[in-house]
Amino acid sequence: MPNILTKTVRNLFIISIFTVFAASCSSLKPATSNTRSTTNAENKSSITFIENISVTPGSSKEAKTISVVPVYSKENSDISINSGSIETYSPLQFKYAILTNSAVEQMRNQRLLGFMDEWYGTRYHYGGTTKDGIDCSAFVSLLMSNVYGINNLPRIAKDQYNGSHHISRNDLREGDLVFFHTMGRHKSVSHVGVYLCNNRFVHASVSGVMISDMEEGYYSQHFVGAGRVRD
DSSP states (O other): OHHHHHHHHHHHHHHHHHHHHHHHHHHHHHHHHHHHHHHHHHHHHOEEEETTEEEOTTOGGGOOOOOOOOOOOTTTOSSOOOGGGGGGSOHHHHHHHHHTTOOGGGOOOHHHHHHHHHHTTOOBOTTOEETTEEOHHHHHHHHHHHHHOOOOOOSSHHHHHHTSEEEOGGGOOTTOEEEEOOBTTBOSOOEEEEEEETTEEEEEETTEEEEEETTSHHHHHHEEEEEEOOO
């Protein structure tokens, strides 16, 4: 009997100890979890990437604004832009600076830019004089009349060449005429365009009104000469 009583008391003691230990372990787990959550929250609240630039969730009022100013130079652009006065240039100036691979500052003649933009892409039609279709000499005549006030150009490219003051290619400037032969072996003038800048000229080609490069293979090989019809 004493032995049974002793065993009973001992078992009750062990059970009570186990119960206290289990309770203490379960109470420790939330404490550990809360500590980790608090630490993670503190870490997430301020994430530093580069020196004094940080991102803090929910603190947009204190966020710093970083301004990015594009820098244009010969290394990263074919167009020279004065960043201090970039807002003074029109979309047309940028467009035709790109098309002529020139500095945007060179695109000063707004009347010329507007005329080209109005006619750009108009399809070619031999003998045509309207936006339904136009040929090279008619386009040149219209441009010179609307932009430069020259109203006495002959209708035919060859006559325009003969009636202009011939100049060297090195002396070309905006508004001069450039002439080409496009009739196979015949070297006589059969095509005309208006010089812009940087070896580019605008003309009504078989692909429509467009800007081309005089140094391009075809035009370089078929160049006849240049003429000036205005002072």
